[in-house]
Amino acid sequence: MFTLHNGNNLEILPSLPKVDFVITDPPYGINKAEWDGEFPTAWYQVCKQLAKTIIIITGSSQLKITIPLVGEDFVDVIAARNLNGMTFSPLGFGNWLAAVVAGEKTKQGVTFFEFVVKGEMPNHPSPKPIDYMRKLIARCTEPGDIILDPFMGSGTTGVACIELGRRFIGIELSAEYFSMAESRIKLAALQPSLYTPSNKACSGQEPLAERFSNFD
Ligand SMILES: C[S@@+](CC[C@H](N)C(=O)[O-])C[C@H]1O[C@@H](n2cnc3c(N)ncnc32)[C@H](O)[C@@H]1O
Numbered sequence: 492m493f494t495l496h497n498g499n500n501l502e503i504l505p506s507l508p509k510v511d512f513v514i515t516d517p518p519y520g521i522n523k524a525e526w527d528g529e530f531p532t533a534w535y536q537v538c539k540q541l542a543k544t545i546i547i548i549t550g551s552s553q554l555k556i557t558i559p560l561v562g563e564d565f566v567d568v569i570a571a572r573n574l575n576g577m578t579f580s581p582l583g584f585g586n587w588l589a590a591v592v593a594g595e596k597t598k599q600g601v602t603f604f605e606f607v608v609k610g611e612m613p614n615h616p617s618p619k620p621i622d623y624m625r626k627l628i629a630r631c632t633e634p635g636d637i638i639l640d641p642f643m644g645s646g647t648t649g650v651a652c653i654e655l656g657r658r659f660i661g662i663e664l665s666a667e668y669f670s671m672a673e674s675r676i677k678l679a680a681l682q683p684s685l686y687t688p689s690n691k692a693c694s695g696q697e698p699l700a701e702r703f704s705n706f707d
Pocket of ligand 1: 498499500501516517518519615617618619620641642643644645646647648662663664665668
């Protein structure tokens with residue numbers, strides 16, 4: 492099940508039902524695109540009314556603005572190492588992503604994992620690798636949970652949710668990126684799910700097992 496909204500999240504969020512998790516990758520305010528001029532903050536207080544746990548994906552150097560945003564709600568950081576790619580950081584090359592967990596604790600587990608970048612990336616300025624999103628969502632949520640991404644971009648969170656048997660609500664401002672997300676999520680919904688509520692292991696179907704060989 493998924494519901495997608497094309498518009499400004501501040502206008503849409505108040506009309507949404509309660510969800511289990513907000514998992515999102517907001518603009519970092521690093522001028523990577525025209526929507527990336529400043530780090531948005533108002534959405535956080537609105538999302539706190541909707542979800543007990545909010546997970547914000549950020550670059551390591553952007554922890555300085557993300558942790559103050561969540562303030563007293565801060566729980567922990569989940570670190571993920573990119574095994575085959577690099578981004579830039581103030582100290583040189585960066586090869587890990589941070590996810591700030593705020594609100595209620597997620598299920599217990601190791602706060603570190605590794606991911607790879609593979610396959611065709613969507614034509615968006617800052618898409619998250621699907622392997623990263625799958626592992627983060629599998630680690631923090633349960634099959635059947637409702638996950639909201641108010642900065643959906645090309646829809647990677649939604650694709651991972653659908654593949655893993657989670658329900659998804661996404662919001663994206665840009666019509667162009669919304670249409671990209673809609674196509675990707677609809678396609679994912681046509682594939683068999685990796686998880687069922689009673690089976691947390693990989694379904695073992697050949698094409699999927701091959702596609703998710705790095706899945707844990
Ligand atoms: C960092 S990108 C998310 C990328 C996404 N994780 C992916 O894998 O494609 C942030 C997205 O937030 C969108 N955005 C910025 N302000 C927004 C707002 N007020 N409401 C909804 N979407 C917004 C931008 O258009 C952009 O696509």
